[in-house]
Amino acid sequence: MNPSSSLPDAKLTPEADSSVLQIWGGHPLQGHVKISGAKNSALVIMAGALLCSGDCRIRNVPLLADVDRMGQVLSALGVRLTRQGDILDINAREITTSKAPYELVTQLRASFFAIGSILARLGVAQMPLPGGCAIGARPVDLHVRGLQAMGAEVQIEHGICNAYVPGSSKRLKGAKIYLDIASVGATETLMMAATLADGETIIENAAREPEVVDLANFCNAMGAKIQGAGTSTITIVGVSQLHSVDYSIIPDRIEAGTFLVAGAITRSELTLSPVQPDHLIPVIAKLREIGVTIIEEGSDTLRVLPASTLRATDIETLPHPGFPTDMQAPFMALLTLAEGDSLINESVFENRLRHASELNRLGADIRVKGNTAFVRGVPLLSGAPVLGTDLRASAALVLAGLAAQGKTTIQGLHHLDRGYDRLDMKLQQLGAKILRVGAPADTQLAPNTSASTSSIAT
Numbered sequence: 001m002n003p004s005s006s007l008p009d010a011k012l013t014p015e016a017d018s019s020v021l022q023i024w025g026g027h028p029l030q031g032h033v034k035i036s037g038a039k040n041s042a043l044v045i046m047a048g049a050l051l052c053s054g055d056c057r058i059r060n061v062p063l064l065a066d067v068d069r070m071g072q073v074l075s076a077l078g079v080r081l082t083r084q085g086d087i088l089d090i091n092a093r094e095i096t097t098s099k100a101p102y103e104l105v106t107q108l109r110a111s112f113f114a115i116g117s118i119l120a121r122l123g124v125a126q127m128p129l130p131g132g133c134a135i136g137a138r139p140v141d142l143h144v145r146g147l148q149a150m151g152a153e154v155q156i157e158h159g160i161c162n163a164y165v166p167g168s169s170k171r172l173k174g175a176k177i178y179l180d181i182a183s184v185g186a187t188e189t190l191m192m193a194a195t196l197a198d199g200e201t202i203i204e205n206a207a208r209e210p211e212v213v214d215l216a217n218f219c220n221a222m223g224a225k226i227q228g229a230g231t232s233t234i235t236i237v238g239v240s241q242l243h244s245v246d247y248s249i250i251p252d253r254i255e256a257g258t259f260l261v262a263g264a265i266t267r268s269e270l271t272l273s274p275v276q277p278d279h280l281i282p283v284i285a286k287l288r289e290i291g292v293t294i295i296e297e298g299s300d301t302l303r304v305l306p307a308s309t310l311r312a313t314d315i316e317t318l319p320h321p322g323f324p325t326d327m328q329a330p331f332m333a334l335l336t337l338a339e340g341d342s343l344i345n346e347s348v349f350e351n352r353l354r355h356a357s358e359l360n361r362l363g364a365d366i367r368v369k370g371n372t373a374f375v376r377g378v379p380l381l382s383g384a385p386v387l388g389t390d391l392r393a394s395a396a397l398v399l400a401g402l403a404a405q406g407k408t409t410i411q412g413l414h415h416l417d418r419g420y421d422r423l424d425m426k427l428q429q430l431g432a433k434i435l436r437v438g439a440p441a442d443t444q445l446a447p448n449t450s451a452s453t454s455s456i457a458t
């Protein structure tokens with residue numbers, strides 16, 4: 001069953017670039033929201049499907065522009081894909097080329113991680129350097145060094161990472177790899193590469209994010225031998241081939257966190273499911289510190305209650321299980337309305353505070369110095385035209401817009417659509433007065449004051 005079957009299908013096209021979101025803020029939300037599958041799991045698991053020459057059925061796949069593009073990357077490699085609702089079937093029996101298309105790979109980050117699976121399957125890969133959110137330099141040196149340690153020759157030329165495995169077997173060799181930084185992507189690239197390598201690979205200082213564990217579980221369900229995912233040391237014993245699989249990806253903890261903040265910032269009562277509360281420990285802990293009541297109901301449901309007062313707090317982003325960098329911008333939106341001064345330190349990416357100046361357009365009081373934002377709480381925000389500069393920055397502006405008095409117009413929706421499954425429609429179903437309109441000229445339309453704006457244009 002498509003978990004979001006009550007939502008219309010959105011068209012995820014470049015038109016999102018010219019469309020805008022209009023939000024009439026200051027209205028409480030109410031109801032239940034269905035959390036979609038995790039973007040960062042879906043994308044890397046699609047890359048992982050390249051390791052297997054049998055059928056891979058992936059369930060709970062979110063409707064995202066990034067998933068579409070990743071599908072196009074796989075198609076361009078000769079892989080067969082069919083999607084029905086949230087089920088994606090992938091068959092990579094034949095990979096007809098080792099060269100991934102530049103114009104697609106450069107539009108998202110996770111596409112690059114497929115260098116690990118392509119190299120493992122074919123012994124050769126030509127992968128353009130990736131795109132993704134412009135939140136820092138985001139090099140791929142750790143991916144490259146790890147593949148080299150496994151015996152690959154790798155060179156970056158003209159924006160393309162060319163890799164091949166010398167020798168007649170074309171098979172990577174197990175290796176001991178220490179990552180200088182616990183990089184999510186490098187851990188995933190190397191874990192995939194190691195599943196089909198000759199011998200044992202040990203990744204030290206591995207990333208511990210839930211999406212790394214999800215990828216390992218997916219690979220193990222295909223017959224891989226991966227141990228330790230979720231800890232700092234992952235051991236992979238290479239196998240010669242993997243078999244068919246039917247696998248369901250985890251709920252998106254960042255989408256869930258975004259809806260928790262939506263409840264908190266609009267002082268609303270919402271329930272969210274399915275979620276894995278243990279994936280949200282730092283987010284829930286910070287919300288409670290801010291004064292928001294979060295109740296766990298059963299094993300997969302969270303309820304957020306209307307907060308009377310929001311209190312300032314300090315946040316430092318860190319690799320999992322620390323506070324997730326992908327929740328930093330949404331929390332900044334929330335803290336603009338908290339009583340007192342908050343300090344937010346972004347320590348994972350070097351340029352991920354660009355939403356601060358856009359939040360200031362809405363009346364927030366934020367000063368940025370280096371990687372630190374000083375947020376002085378204000379009693380209210382007021383709607384204004386703003387620009388989403390990356391995925392989570394755009395989500396932060398939506399959240400601020402929901403709380404701001406009057407009308408907020410958000411441009412740059414292609415960022416939002418990369419990583420949120422029909423966010424505007426889900427908010428609409430909770431009673432938000434939010435409307436997507438096709439072209440900037442339409443932004444002058446009169447507000448639709450009805451709580452259920454079914455005339456949404458997608």
Ligand SMILES: CC(=O)N[C@H]1[C@@H](OP(=O)(O)OP(=O)(O)OC[C@H]2O[C@@H](n3ccc(=O)[nH]c3=O)[C@H](O)[C@@H]2O)O[C@H](CO)[C@@H](O)[C@@H]1O
Pocket residue numbers: 040043109110136137138139140141142143144181182183184185186207209325326348349350
């Ligand atoms: C598609 C995907 O899964 N994206 C997530 C992934 O991105 P991504 O995998 O790109 O993030 P990383 O964990 O690799 O990045 C962490 C830090 O390591 C640095 N670094 C990374 C690789 C490398 O070879 N060299 C290097 O210096 C990065 O520039 C960054 O400063 O994890 C991030 C951190 O949780 C999340 O914000 C992204 O949503």
Ligand SMILES: C=C(OP(=O)(O)O)C(=O)O
Pocket residue numbers: 039108109110131132133134135326391392419
């Ligand atoms: C940074 C993010 O995504 P990506 O790595 O795909 O750019 C994100 O999901 O917040």
